[in-house]
Amino acid sequence: MAKPAENKLYSIQHYVKIMLFISFSALVLDFAISITSITIVKQQSTRSLQDTADLYINQINKDFNYINHFMGWTLANDENVEIMQKNDINSTKFIKANSDLFKRVVELQKIYGPDYNFFLYFNKLDFMSNFTPMNMKYTEYQSLKNQIIKMVNDRSIYDQYYSNWSTIDLMGTYYVINIVPYHDTYMIGLISADDLILPLHQLNLGENGFASLVDEKGVRITSPISSKGTVVSGDEAHSIVSDFMHTRTTVNADFTNASFYVELIIQFGAFEKIMIAQLLIILLAVIIACNLSFILIYFKKKVLTPIKSFSYNLTFWTGDGEPLDVESSKIFELEKANKQFLTLVTQIKKYKIDIYERELEKQRIQLNFMKLQIKPHFFLNCLTSIYSMAQMQMHEEIEQMSLSTSKYFRYIFQNDQDFVRLEDELEHIRIYLDIQKHRYRDAFVYQIRQSDPSRGVKIPPLVLQTFIENAIKYAVSRETQVQIALTVDRQFMDEQFMTVIRITDTGPGFPQQELEQLAAGQPLDQTSGTHIGITNTVQRLEFLYQNKAIVHFSNTAQGGASVVLWLPDPPAEPLRMEA
Structure with missing residues (x-):
């Protein structure tokens, strides 16, 4: 059984060459076909007009x-004619003969049209008579008579017009004239050059094409009027520079027994416009193909070449060290890179999942350790306070202290969330301060204020207690009454709303060395078991708010400690503190 042929893989350069070859071939072929088609059509049109x-x-x-x-x-x-030659111009016979001849010539004019004019000139009588209704101006008639007299007397001029249709200029208007002599009498046939060429104006010679009569000197004696009835400008009519969009074809035709000829100027610009449109379309396609080729080459240089090198390096990640190959695409660079990339993704997923799970476990252990450090800290203080009250037999205070303590620890042990309602946290702080009031009595007073915009906001649990507990521990004494204040507000900061929590007391404040360490972000000394709560709380805020929370430590002007927290709204998907 014959082995099926495998699909051969080609590089991007191969497809680029094919694309460019097809594009340029199509452009050349279209150009040749357009030129040939237009030439054939123009020849046919010219032959038809001829x-x-x-x-x-x-x-x-x-x-x-x-x-x-x-x-x-x-x-x-x-x-x-004989009667008119023998009689005076004012005689009855002359007038009657003139009238009869007029009628006869008018019949001829009816056959060939009213554009033809006929005159009879008697040299001896120095008289010129018209035998048809004249369609020329009187000044032109006078100019004609003067030129006829001059022709008769000048034989060189007369021979030019003798029995030959020629052109004559009458006051700036060209006419075609023929003079037939008989002894001393001359009969003149006359027609306007524009009227003679008028039927050819009906031909469609193109947008700027026209027909005209040209005399023996090469001067056009008729107005260059197009088939649309518009006059073509003299410069355009006589221009010898062929515009590619309006190439001209000239057709000449001669009359017999005439000193002038017909000239047809054919300008079918639509043919050339069609060709230009076709060439522009093909040229646009070639430009697009060239751009695509350049993009592919650039893509290969900037993307595929690094991928290819990367794919080669990935071969050492496989078991046998050989690059993998596929047949689903014609571009082998992409297929090789795709296979190696899939292998890499599979391996990276395994490593990433393992590392990610380890990191999560590490974070959970660290957070749980932080919370365990925070929770026993106050629990031991409460037990010590209850023990002291028992020694002094303060039974009522012990009951209140035990009830407050149970509420306090119920809130702690039943709350395993990363964020809680601010109102719940503030109520928890009140319970904590009431517990401390049982211990310190009138040694301190406290005030908690919350603005309306801050209601409903969520913050991490036990954050406020850490700083309130620090104020109780270092500010409260038996000598002077300390004032502890906690205020909550909302401010717009760094293009977002933030919850601002300010905790102040009237105690001695932070030592200068600790303030400098806190401002520099350095951990406080925990060798003696102190400052664990502040350090852990700051670390919790950095983790939960992804380093967007701000904690500022300072001393007030009166010397008391001040802690200000700027907390943004919780992240959309906060990281859990516990598994």
Whole structure:
């Protein structure tokens, strides 16, 4: 049985090369196809327009030939011309003959259109008559008459226009003219150049394309009007610089027996715009492909290469020391790194769980030890006080002391939470101070105040008792009455609300050396069994509040001790003190 072929793995460079090759090939192919398509379409359009122009020119040539024949036959055979030559211009015969000839020429004008004008010039009579309704200005008519007289008298000019359709400038307007002579009489056919070229203006030659008549000197004698009826500017019409977006195609067609020709300027800019749009789309795709290639190369250099090196190092973590391989992806760098990473994750999870469990156990043991240090401290003091009262046979005080002590220790031993309500903690402090009042009587007075915004706040248990107990131990004496004050408030500090607890007394205050140690964060001397409560409480606050709680120790202006606690709101998921 044949072994199935395995999928071959390729590197990122291989895919980048393929992507770039396909992109540039598509760009070149699209460019070639666009150029070829536009060239073919332009050739077809040009050929079609050329055929249309040829049909138009053939028709005009037929019209010119017939008009020439008509004018020559009329001069040679029409009796009205002979009558007009022999009679005075004001005679009845002249006027009648002129009227009959007018009617005959008008019939011809009906066939070829009102744009054609016909005139008859008698050189001997120095008289020029029009035989059709004129559609030209009188100043142009006067200019025509003067130029006809000049042509007749100047044979060099006359030969240019003799039986040949030529251009003539009449007061800035170009006309096409033909002069047919017979002895001393001349018949003139005249049509405006703009009217003659008007049918070609209906052709769609592009946005800036136009048709015009050009004389033998290469001067355009008609206005460059596009198929939309707008006049193309002279600079644009005569520009020889081909804009890539509007390439021009010129088609010329000649008339027979004429000194001018037709020029068609074709500018189909839409073809080039389509090509440009296609090229821009492909170019955009190439740019995107290049960017992706650069990103992949950068990713390989900055990410995959370190992963590959890391994967090589991870091979020594496996049992046989060989790198692992997979076939689920075509990029072998990622697959090798993935396998090695999975192996690493599995091993790290084992180590992490083991280390994490050990650290938790260590923290639990440490916290439990701290609480055990705090709880027996006051318990021994209470037993000592009850023993002293028993020696003095203070039975009523012993009852009250025992009841307060039971409430006090019930609160301690039934409370295993990390945080308790502030009101419960304050009530516990009142019970503690009442117990101490049984012992010290009038040696001290206390005051507890809590602001409304601080109600409902939670704090760690037994924190306040530590500092109140310290005030009782070091401030209260039999000589003078000590005042102990505990106030609670809420303040906005460091972009969060914090509970501010201030504990003050009127005793001798902290020794200067202890203040300096507390300010520097140094542990106090515990060799004699003292200061254990303060040290443990500070450590508890640092752990429970993740080093965000602040404890400030100082002496008041009157010399008493002052402890201020800034406690933020408890963390969302506080670490448990006990298992």
